[in-house]
Amino acid sequence: MTWSFPLGRILGSEVRVHGTFLFLIAWIAVTAFSTGGVAGAVVNVVFILALFACVVAHEFGHALMARRFGIRTPDITLLPIGGLARLERMPDRPGQEIAVALAGPLVNVVIAGALFLVGVRPGFAMLGDASGIGAILAGLLSVNVILVLFNMIPAFPMDGGRVLRGALSIFLPRLKATRVAVRVGQGFAILFAAYGFYTGSFMLPLIAVFIFFAGNAELGEMAARARVADLSVGDAMVSDFTHLSPDAPLAAAAELSETGDQDIFPVIGSDGRLHGFVTRDCLHEAPRQGDPTPRVRDIIGAAPRTLPISRGADALFDVLSDAPAIGVTGPSGRVVGFVTQAQAMALLRRRRAR
Numbered sequence: 001m002t003w004s005f006p007l008g009r010i011l012g013s014e015v016r017v018h019g020t021f022l023f024l025i026a027w028i029a030v031t032a033f034s035t036g037g038v039a040g041a042v043v044n045v046v047f048i049l050a051l052f053a054c055v056v057a058h059e060f061g062h063a064l065m066a067r068r069f070g071i072r073t074p075d076i077t078l079l080p081i082g083g084l085a086r087l088e089r090m091p092d093r094p095g096q097e098i099a100v101a102l103a104g105p106l107v108n109v110v111i112a113g114a115l116f117l118v119g120v121r122p123g124f125a126m127l128g129d130a131s132g133i134g135a136i137l138a139g140l141l142s143v144n145v146i147l148v149l150f151n152m153i154p155a156f157p158m159d160g161g162r163v164l165r166g167a168l169s170i171f172l173p174r175l176k177a178t179r180v181a182v183r184v185g186q187g188f189a190i191l192f193a194a195y196g197f198y199t200g201s202f203m204l205p206l207i208a209v210f211i212f213f214a215g216n217a218e219l220g221e222m223a224a225r226a227r228v229a230d231l232s233v234g235d236a237m238v239s240d241f242t243h244l245s246p247d248a249p250l251a252a253a254a255e256l257s258e259t260g261d262q263d264i265f266p267v268i269g270s271d272g273r274l275h276g277f278v279t280r281d282c283l284h285e286a287p288r289q290g291d292p293t294p295r296v297r298d299i300i301g302a303a304p305r306t307l308p309i310s311r312g313a314d315a316l317f318d319v320l321s322d323a324p325a326i327g328v329t330g331p332s333g334r335v336v337g338f339v340t341q342a343q344a345m346a347l348l349r350r351r352r353a354r
């Protein structure tokens with residue numbers, strides 16, 4: 001996500017903070033300082049940091065449950081409106097989806113329960129004036145209860161909405177279940193926005209916008225997957241192409257790239273293995289002379305992804321979202337073709353036109 005920076009890695013996921021989150025902290029500090037002085041500012045900032053620690057714990061509830069089903073969570077981002085765990089893919093079994101969705105709020109139930117057991121009682125006494133640790137804990141107990149209740153509203157893609165989609169997809173095809181859940185969620189989004197404007201809260205309309213667009217985006221992606229469900233990666237790939245050797249001098253490679261209308265070139269070793277991709281622009285911008293002679297391997301980017309030729313074409317969406325192109329391997333493991341983002345989009349357009 002742009003505008004965010006990493007805090008560190010916890011349990012295999014990178015925890016990131018969105019830049020606007022810092023503005024939120026600054027805003028809270030300034031507001032609290034104006035009414036409660038330094039002590040008020042400190043108490044309120046400590047409270048908001050503790051609250052967001054609870055939000056991170058909530059997201060790790062999702063991530064750790066997803067991991068039980070073999071799904072990694074590359075990153076978790078903290079936004080002013082809450083946390084966002086980016087799962088590598090969504091579980092497709094209804095039971096797994098429901099378990100992953102419930103695991104987040106369950107963490108907040110545990111935190112609230114633990115606070116209650118040690119004698120903390122809910123309350124928001126501290127929100128105006130500055131008082132000590134007791135007020136912070138009382139506030140934390142309250143917000144954990146609110147987090148559970150709010151997240152369980154069936155407004156897809158919030159947790160309650162994912163539970164709803166999971167439950168619906170026991171009876172309905174998954175795409176249809178998603179469509180129903182997204183429309184229900186958008187109904188809630190309109191209610192949130194209206195209530196937010198009515199009460200003067202800027203947070204609810206923001207959350208409403210997120211629900212509205214994130215729901216549409218996920219529905220669009222599912223519909224796209226459904227359209228290519230009967231195709232394989234082999235159907236989408238380019239099999240007649242020019243490739244480059246990693247040892248080829250850049251000058252020769254740049255010359256070769258001029259001969260056809262190919263814009264992106266797989267770099268394939270003598271063993272048939274994919275080393276990466278280089279674009280024509282990249283070949284032309286790189287210095288071609290020098291000592292030692294620059295070679296194609298010097299300008300290859302990150303390690304490339306590959307998919308077997310027989311995999312379903314919907315797998316392309318998972319890998320092409322953060323790679324410009326992927327290699328396609330035959331039964332022997334050698335590269336037999338490649339698919340770019342543009343080709344995957346063209347495949348979708350052809351399917352839509354049918």
Ligand SMILES: [Zn+2]
Nearest residue numbers: 104105151159
């Ligand atoms: Zn959640």
